[in-house]
Structures are given as C-alpha cells and as structure tokens.
Amino acid sequence: MDWISEDQIMIVGLGLMGGSYARALKRLGFHVSAIDKDPESIEYAEKSGIIDRGYTVPEPEAVGNADALIFALYPGVFREWIREYGNLLKPGARITDVTGVKKCIVYDIQDMLKDDVEFIASHPMAGREVYGVKNSTDKLFTDANYIVVPTEKNTQGAIEWCKGLGRLLGFRKVSVLSPEQHDEMIGFVSQLTHCIAVGLMTCSDNAHLVDYTGDSFRDLTRIARINDAMWSELFMLNREPLLEKMDSFISEMQLLRDMLSSGDTEALREKMRLSTERRALFDK
C-alpha cells in the first residue's frame, strides 16, 4: 500500500493533533474517519467537514476497513487500545502515531500487533498551547519537523510510506531516528524546555510583573501553559534521559551563576558568544 487517494484513513483520538491530521488529509482528498470517545468532538468534526465519518467506539467494521490508522492518544491509552482492539485491524494495514516518547512504547506495540499489521512510529514536532479538535488546523505542520522512528522490525516499505506521510502533511523536514535517539533528542529540545518554562513560572510569585515584562519572559514561558496530565506522563516515561538533561542544564546555570558571582566577565562573554554562534544555526 502506497499513498493513493482511495485510501481509507482512520484517526484514533480526535484532539488538537488528530484533528490537524484529519484536516490536512481531507484537504488532500483522502477518505478520513475518526474515533473519539467524546461525542461532541465527533459531532463537531463531522459537521465542520473535518472528517467524513466519526465513531465514539471502535466499531469493528470501521476499524477493519481502514488502510491506515493514525493514533493520536496518550501513550498509556494507545497501548490499551492496541491490546483491546488490535485484532480488529485489517490485514495489511499500516499504523503510525504522534506519541512524544518512543522507546517505552514502540517495541511494546510492535510485539502486541498481529503479524499482518505494521506499526511504524513517528513524531510530528508541532503543537499549540490550546487543546481539542476545535483548535486543530492543517497549518500546524508548515515549517515544522517530522521524525520517523523505525525499529529493526520495520520494513523499508513502511518507513518510506511514513516519510511520505510527513511530506504529504507539509512538514518542512522529514528525518529518521531510532527510538533511543528520539528519546535523547526529545528529552532535550522538548521536555527540558517545558521543565524550564514551568520552573521559571513557579520559582517565584510573578503575577505582578505583567505590566513590566518584555517579550523575553513571554517567549520563555509560552509553553508554561501545559497539559499536566499529558506532560507528566511523558516526563515519567522518559525519566532517565530527561534527568540527565536537567542535570546538565542545572550544572550550566550553576556555572554561569558562579561566573557572575566571581565577576568573571570574560568567561560570561565567552559563554554568550558560544550561545550566539550556536543559536544562529536554529534560525529558520
């Protein structure tokens, strides 16, 4: 199965991310169905034309009809779904996901699936500080990065299919990482940054500062509006890499603090020059 317009695609979990996938895939001409336990989300998505057909439970016929399924669920819920309904999947179906951690989930899901269904993991590096299908948008992926996360069990065909999905959705750059490399990377660029934003917001009472602050503080704390259920789960599932990144960042802050305390301006300037040089690489 390659990407052909007759494909029946099912989104499992119709929130911000699932809804954004649905919108982008509908626009491309695919038949898109969705399952979400919240009837309001399904009703809204059907009425708005975000999906062709919606379900609040995994109807065997609907699930068995899908050529491709995209799971946009919390990691634990994703695992339970596969355990309970994996047998409904169509032989030859391909499934992928949007899960923010990989090592703890990808191998398990692959082991649980029957042999005629292939799970190729992926991670769209995109998000917003708002939730739900109503806030979804097919613009979410423009200029964002997409990571395909294969294991040794994956076929080259499925890897290429998943890369194709990233390109179809309009991601700026599609890359491939192992689950271990992915979790290392995500511990730094995503999880550590969320910890920092939260820590900056909670380290002192700052509500009175709103009339004085500039854009720096706003930028550093944009992601401090955080879904506590989802992110605490993601943090716990990637505990070792994240702890390592936090320790390395805390040490660096301590080092900068000591440079300031001892009045070592030249050492501080050297750090600032390194920072400036590295950050230039990240300009879009």
Added chain:
Amino acid sequence: MDWISEDQIMIVGLGLMGGSYARALKRLGFHVSAIDKDPESIEYAEKSGIIDRGYTVPEPEAVGNADALIFALYPGVFREWIREYGNLLKPGARITDVTGVKKCIVYDIQDMLKDDVEFIASHPMAGREVYGVKNSTDKLFTDANYIVVPTEKNTQGAIEWCKGLGRLLGFRKVSVLSPEQHDEMIGFVSQLTHCIAVGLMTCSDNAHLVDYTGDSFRDLTRIARINDAMWSELFMLNREPLLEKMDSFISEMQLLRDMLSSGDTEALREKMRLSTERRALFDK
C-alpha cells in the same frame, strides 16, 4: 517644557534603540537630531530621513540647542558622556535614557548634572536580536511596556513628561517603579531569562538538533543570540538581584528534578497547574 512640536530632540547613541526612538519622534513631527561616533550610522540616518541632522561628536551648539535628550548608550558610556559634556546642556533641558539597569546609574547621573537640567530615567521594555540603526523601527514599541524610574530628586513635571514620552511612542502600558524595584524586576523578567537561554544553548552541543527541534526550543533560545559586551555589563551592574533570581530558579529546577527522580507525578502536576494558571495572566 511639555511635549510641543517645536521641541528640538536629540538622540545620543544611534543604534537599534536610538534609531527606533528617532523614527517614532520624527513621525510625530518633532525636530530630531542625533549624535553617534559612527559616521556611517549618521550618514545612513540622515539620508533615510530617520533624523533631521546628525553629528559624530557632541557639537556644543547642537547639544546646547536640544530641549530634550534621549541617551541610548551602554551604562558606562552614558556616565562618561555626562561627565565630559554635561556642562553643554541647555538650562531647562530634560534628559531620559533607555538603560537596562537603574540603581547603579540613575543616582550618579543625577548627582553629576548641573542643577538646571533634570534627568528622569526610563526603560523601554523592547528589543530585537539585531543591532544598529538600519534595523531600527518605530514599530518596536507597539504592545511593549514602558517604565518610568524616578528618584526623590525628580519633579512631578518631569515624571509626567516622561510618561507622556512613553505614550507618544506608542507603548501599550506606561508604569512607574523606583530604581530598586526596577532592578529587582529586570533581574527576573529580562536578565534571568537571558541567562537561561544562554545556559540552554551552552549546556551541551546541540548543533545537530536543528533538523528535529520544534518551536519550544526555538522560543526559549531566541534571546540566546546576545550582545555579549552589553549584556555582560548589564549583568555585572545588577549582580546581587540577578544572583538571587538565579539561585531561586536553580533551586526550583532542582526541586522539579527531584520530583521526577522520585516519581512524584502528583507534585509535578501541581507545579504544572500553578504554572498554567500564572502564565494565563501574561497572555496579551
């Protein structure tokens, strides 16, 4: 002297900030002159109509003709300028600044000035990661905060005049803080955030992450492109408040780290909920 269109305004230091003031004041119809030691900046600004008249040295006649002067210099250079040329200022002239630290400079400048000139300090909470008059823009102030920083030496007239300047320039909100309150505040919302951005950029080699990163990392490190000469000077001049803020942030990060390490999900979620609640106040 109130704000009247016949006012002769002089900008001292025609970089990003001085240039942005010049553009905004010219648009409002004031006669704007500028001093900058760099002939290219002056030539560019004259040719582009950003200023009416430019000088590369403090010509006594030009300085003595200005009703109001805005100093957009590094703190140390500002102090030297007043020491050397303060006697050229017109009796009755008002001066203000854009300096990012206050306690260490405001009292000194006020003491150095002759009695017939009043310095009322202010701080426009706006900036960009690019430099020089060529990057200046009168849009810099829209939606930004402006802080007037009086001491006991300031007259109510000068305070009102300076607030008026903030409003004329188009700032969203004009506030008043003492030099000590200002430096406390700035240590947190501006200096600590810059330390964090630098620390995140320098704590590990991350150049290879550019193909994977999402917007979180980009947002948190936008200000990691940093003018090392200026910011190291600002940090050193506000060392005590900044050290206190850094210590409080480092402790909080250590606390979050320990919650993660001990698997205390509920404590982490509580921090995330507090963070979310506080951050909502900062939405524009």
